[in-house]
Structure formats: structure tokens, C-alpha cells
Amino acid sequence: KRGEAGAAIGLTTVMSVFGGFIGILALAIAAPAVATLALKFAPRDYLMLAIWGILLVGSLSGGSLAKGIFAGAVGVLIGSVGLDPMTAEPRFTFGSLQLTAGISYVAAMIGFFGVAEVLVQLHEMHLKAVKQNVDKIIPPWHLVKKYLPLAARTSGIGVVVGALPGAGGDIAALMAYDHAKRTVKNPSSPFGEGAYEGLVAPESANNAAVPGAYIPMMTLGIPGDAVTAVIIGAMYIHGLKPGPMLMIETPHLFWFQVGALTLANCFLLVFGLTGIKIFAKIVETPKPLLLPLILMLSAVGAYAINNNPADVYWMLGFGVVGYVFKMYGFQVGPIILGMILGPLMDSSYRQAMISAEGNVGQFAGEFVTSPLSAIILAALTFTIVSQTAWWQRLRGRTSA
Incomplete structure (x- = not known):
């Protein structure tokens, strides 16, 4: 809206590439260590990590913990529709065969972010498109240098989150954005209104999470996200078995993956910067033409997932729901986060209870007797406390 599309895209492209190289470096050097840490995670640890992710949405919802938890709970509820992953019993299907396959979170994401935004933009149809300044595509060094520390921190978040099975770049981006909102004291603009920090953090983390997701895939045979799950299937087709022996028996394959990611990152920098003028022109398109085009492409994308x-109907329905949420001050990001983390939380809880033989006391005791679980529990507790009004007042008095 401020006519700075060129500068914004240029900076985020550079920082995204920077995050990608951080992730590749972690994959090449620290893969065994990170994989060993992930291997030590018990189901109860994944349960707490999932709950931790849901609780983090408080600050993603304009600082309202109640709104964040409510939106996250809605996402968990949506994500639980379909067949039970352990017993294959239908849940919330109401006798519909269509619902037994569950609700695609990609279709929901397109609806919540794409269609809902189209409906919101209908209120601003009278506003003319702002001409974008794309003269300065390559960001100046002082600007890159200013945001490098933030990009380095959020890239680390992206690598760690990406290495957690089932997490992926979406969660990494949300957590990085949350980190930026918490740590940046004087942003270039308010978050949500064009702050460069709000662009740098999720973009660097999102790209760093891609090599991070390769870490459990290559060393444990566990997909870090949906993309690496497809890659594992392709490797099995070719007679390759991802796992601990992969780097020992076929080390050249591991380094081929590292090289391919490096090459892809270089192409991202080249094509990202050279194509900025074309990308920036998109936002200059008149809204009466742009909004129907977005709606059409959203429908095509939703349909193409499973044909x-x-x-498409789910996409439209969630678009209306997302529009209502936005009108009442709720953010839709926590809903998607809940949809992604809900199944992980469900399966982890039940696996933890099975390992405790249904003994609630033993189940609860393992959270404090295991050092790793105790650390995660402490972080989770701090997250809850840090989002309360009491903590904010305490911080205000301390800083004063």
C-alpha cells in the first residue's frame, strides 16, 4: 500500500536466500546432532511441542491470548474431522463419506488467506491501486546488514522447527513472526502494516525450514513435512531407504541433495531479483480485475489438490468464516496452526498414554522425571505466563 513493493520483495528475497543457506549449512554439518536430538523425543514431548505451538498463537492474535487459543482450538477441531488415525473410526463425519477423508488444510488455507482477503478487499474497492516503486530492487547493504541478526535468529528457528517431524515451513514462519513481534522493540512500521521485520523473519525461517526438514528424512527416514514425505516415497520407488544407514551406505546421495538445495537457492536469488518488476506490477492491477483473478486461481488450486x-466448496466456506473472523478481530493464522498441529497432538497424547499403560499418574510424572520433557514443559509454562496481563505489567514496571 505504501508503494514499496520492489524494496520489500528485494529484501525478502535476499533474506530468504540467506535463510536457505543457513538451513543447508545445518543440514550439511549438524544433521547427525539434530537427528540424535529428535530421536530422543518421546510422544509426550511431541504432545507438549504441539500444545506449545497452539499457545504461541496468543501473540499472533493481536496480543489476545483468549482469541488466540479460541482460534487455535477451532483449527484443532477442524483437523480432527475424518477417520481416527489409530482406530479408523469416523469422527465428526455425520455419516458423510466426503468427510471420512478429512478436510484438506491446504484448501482451508487457501480459503482463510485467499478468499477471506478477497472479501475484505471488497470494502476497499473505491481505493485506487498504489503505483509501486521498483527502481531500487537490490536492497542497499546497510539495510541488509540491519536485518541480518534477525534473519540469523529466525533462520535458526526455521531449521529447528523444520527438523521436527510434521512441523514444516508454515509453523516455522508463524513462530518466526511471533519471535520478531516479541523481540523487535522499534520496528520500521507497526507489525501488520508493512514492517520489514515482519517480512524478513517468516521468509528467512520458511526457507531455512526446507533443508531442516531434510534432516529427519535423510537420517531417520521420518518426513519433516508433506514435501519430504513425497520425496521419501520417490526414494522408495528407486530402491533407496532413507534412514540412519543412508549416509553410511550412499553418502553421495546425501551430498547430492545438499548440492541440489544449494543450486535451487542460487536460482531463487537470481530469478527472485530479476523478476521483481513483474511481480510488483501485480499489485498495481485494478481490484475489479485482480480480485476475480485471485478467486479463480484459488479455486483452481483448491481443486488441483485432490481433483x-x-x-472448492470447503475453500469458499472457510473463506467466509475467515472473513467473519477478521471482521471481529481474530487472526486466521492460529486456525491453520491448529489444523496442522491437531493431529500431531492427538496421536502423541494417545501414544504417550499407551506407553504409560493408561496410568494417569505415571503419564503426568514422566513430564518432570525426563530432563528433555521437563525443559519443554518449562518453556511451555513460561509461554503461558508471558502472555498474561500480570506478566506484561511486571515487565512494564521493570523496564520503567
Whole structure:
């Protein structure tokens, strides 16, 4: 809206590439250590990590813990629709065969972010498109240098989150954005209104999470996200078995993956910067033309996931729900986070209870007897306390 699309895209491209190289470096050097740490995670640890992610949405919802938890709970509820992953019993299907397959979170994401934004923009149809300044595409060094520390921190978040099975770049981006909101005292603009920090943090983390997701895939045979799950399937087709022996028996394959990611990152920098003028012109398109085009592409994307018309209906329905949420001051990011983390939280809880033989006392005791679980529990507790009004008042008095 401020006509700075060129500068914004240029800076985020550079920082995204920077985050990618941080992730590749972690994959090449620290893969065994990170994989060993992930291997030590018990189901109860994944349960707490999932709950931790849900609780973090408080600050993603304009600082309202109640709104964040409510939106996250809605996402968990949506994510639980379908067949039970352990017993194959239908849940919240209401006798519908369409619902037994669950609700695609990609279709929901398109609806919540794409369609909902189209509906919001209908209120601003009278506003003329701002001409974008794309003269300065390559960001100046002083600007890159200013945001490098933030990009380095959020890239680290991206690598760690990406290495956690089932997490992926979406959660990494949300957590990085949350980190930026918490730590940046004087942003270039208010968050949500074009702050460069709000662009640098999620972009660097999102790209760093890609090599991070390769760490458990290559060393443990566990996909870090949906993309690496597909890659594992392709490797099995070719007779390759991802796991601890992969780097020993076929080390050249591991380094080939590292090289391919490095090459892809270089291409991202080249094509990202050279194509900025074309990308920036998109936002200059008149809204009466742009909004229907976005809606059409959203419908095509939702349908192409499973070639299922029902996904288009879900997309439209979630778009309306997302629009209502935005009108009442709720953010839709926590809903998607809840949809992604809900199944992980569900399966981890039940696996932890099975390992405790259904003994609630033993189940609760393991949270404090295990050092790793105790650390995660302490971090989770601090997250809850840090988002209360009491803590904010205490911080205000301390800083004063």
C-alpha cells in the first residue's frame, strides 16, 4: 500500500536466500546432532511441542491470548474431522463419506488467506491501486546488514522447527513472526502494516525450514513435512531407504541433495531479483480485475489438490468464516496452526498414554522425571505466563 513493493520483495528475497543457506549449512554439518536430538523425543514431548505451538498463537492474535487459543482450538477441531488415525473410526463425519477423508488444510488455507482477503478487499474497492516503486530492487547493504541478526535468529528457528517431524515451513514462519513481534522493540512500521521485520523473519525461517526438514528424512527416514514425505516415497520407488544407514551406505546421495538445495537457492536469488518488476506490477492491477483473478486461481488450486470439487466448496466456506473472523478481530493464522498441529497432538497424547499403560499418574510424572520433557514443559509454562496481563505489567514496571 505504501508503494514499496520492489524494496520489500528485494529484501525478502535476499533474506530468504540467506535463510536457505543457513538451513543447508545445518543440514550439511549438524544433521547427525539434530537427528540424535529428535530421536530422543518421546510422544509426550511431541504432545507438549504441539500444545506449545497452539499457545504461541496468543501473540499472533493481536496480543489476545483468549482469541488466540479460541482460534487455535477451532483449527484443532477442524483437523480432527475424518477417520481416527489409530482406530479408523469416523469422527465428526455425520455419516458423510466426503468427510471420512478429512478436510484438506491446504484448501482451508487457501480459503482463510485467499478468499477471506478477497472479501475484505471488497470494502476497499473505491481505493485506487498504489503505483509501486521498483527502481531500487537490490536492497542497499546497510539495510541488509540491519536485518541480518534477525534473519540469523529466525533462520535458526526455521531449521529447528523444520527438523521436527510434521512441523514444516508454515509453523516455522508463524513462530518466526511471533519471535520478531516479541523481540523487535522499534520496528520500521507497526507489525501488520508493512514492517520489514515482519517480512524478513517468516521468509528467512520458511526457507531455512526446507533443508531442516531434510534432516529427519535423510537420517531417520521420518518426513519433516508433506514435501519430504513425497520425496521419501520417490526414494522408495528407486530402491533407496532413507534412514540412519543412508549416509553410511550412499553418502553421495546425501551430498547430492545438499548440492541440489544449494543450486535451487542460487536460482531463487537470481530469478527472485530479476523478476521483481513483474511481480510488483501485480499489485498495481485494478481490484475489479485482480480480485476475480485471485478467486479463480484459488479455486483452481483448491481443486488441483485432490481433483475433488468438494475442496472448492470447503475453500469458499472457510473463506467466509475467515472473513467473519477478521471482521471481529481474530487472526486466521492460529486456525491453520491448529489444523496442522491437531493431529500431531492427538496421536502423541494417545501414544504417550499407551506407553504409560493408561496410568494417569505415571503419564503426568514422566513430564518432570525426563530432563528433555521437563525443559519443554518449562518453556511451555513460561509461554503461558508471558502472555498474561500480570506478566506484561511486571515487565512494564521493570523496564520503567
